[in-house]
Ligand SMILES: O=C(O)C1=C[C@@H](OP(=O)(O)O)[C@@H](O)[C@H](O)C1
């Protein structure tokens with residue numbers, strides 16, 4: 001793990017000394033890194049991931065794949081010839097070289113509380129030649145997984161799920177999986193669909209996944225899965241490419257080893273952009289992609305509606321606050337992971353907000369709707385839960401402890417509030433290590449750029 005041992009149990013969120021004016025280099029995308037690792041592991045030749053995110057969720061993914069026999073090596077080399085420090089995964093080389101190999105059991109996978117690990121890897125495990133045990137944090141036992149388990153069974157896998165539809169469980173890999181057509185209700189997590197598609201080129205018959213049920217959340221993440229599959233040579237038919245609504249088909253075939261540069265994590269850019277909005281300042285995030293499937297790109301529109309303006313240039317995305325923060329009425333179903341940060345900004349706005357379409361957040365790292373309501377109200381806020389989101393009526397807030405429930409996005413939301421409210425103490429800020437281990441130092445550096453000479457790329 002890369003969390004700083006020096007972080008206090010209660011982290012005093014710094015009050016902004018004035019309008020921020022900073023350039024913040026944001027580490028790689030969790031979602032891209034973990035898809036890149038899975039696809040490279042399933043390829044027929046070695047591949048590279050450059051600027052991968054090194055955080056709890058991605059190190060768990062890398063370790064799980066290694067446990068099943070995949071080679072993942074740290075390297076500073078930019079040529080495919082050399083690699084070094086094969087055992088130095090958590091360190092800081094510039095790239096990972098992934099060397100696919102036969103997938104072997106017995107092995108044990110620790111999923112932590114990573115949705116991507118607990119959903120994307122059972123289909124990979126079904127291809128292994130022995131039993132793969134899955135276990136994780138207590139919260140991982142409560143997060144939905146039944147759709148993936150049932151679908152894998154229907155596609156030919158043997159799974160012992162003592163907890164009936166949830167972790168812990170054992171996937172008895174048979175060395176191959178038949179695949180074929182399957183129906184799944186993925187309304188509780190788009191990751192169910194992504195999970196089946198990612199491994200499907202290696203199923204004997206590929207897959208046809210038909211979503212049945214209420215609306216699918218987080219569609220950009222499914223598009224990310226499809227784009228990344230295509231970039232390694234997979235043939236994928238989607239609703240957007242002329243197929244039926246809610247149906248995705250992947251043809252069986254070998255995947256190519258690629259050299260992929262991971263984009264910055266735009267959802268992790270959120271608190272920094274929010275700082276520009278809240279303080280009436282300016283923040284530039286270098287390497288913001290011109291085209292991306294990341295949901296964080298929607299911040300350009302959402303935060304502009306809340307009172308800022310942005311410009312995408314060759315230097316990156318510059319977001320400038322106007323000094324005013326407006327409430328919004330917005331459906332966040334496609335971009336649910338942005339909800340905690342938007343709720344924090346909304347609590348500081350000059351008018352009420354309604355955040356809709358995010359009932360499934362009750363099953364994320366924590367029940368995010370309940371947690372945001374409770375914690376904002378304990379600081380004097382006026383937030384109510386709706387069936388599918390939050391009503392936020394801003395009023396003056398006061399300091400206090402902001403509990404984070406082992407949810408990285410609760411911790412960064414609390415830091416946003418702390419910019420404008422004196423005396424906010426963030427419980428367990430180290431939990432940001434799930435996707436952004438350097439968060440406290442990055443935050444301090446943003447507020448006082450002179451204090452920290454160089455930020456890590
Ligand atoms: O596929 C992915 O990388 C993700 C999909 C989304 O999950 P849900 O559809 O469960 O919300 C998102 O919230 C999560 O942070 C990452």
Ligand SMILES: C=C(OP(=O)(O)O)C(=O)O
Nearest residue numbers: 113114115116337364365
């Ligand atoms: C929901 C999230 O994570 P996970 O991948 O664990 O679902 C998130 O990062 O906001």
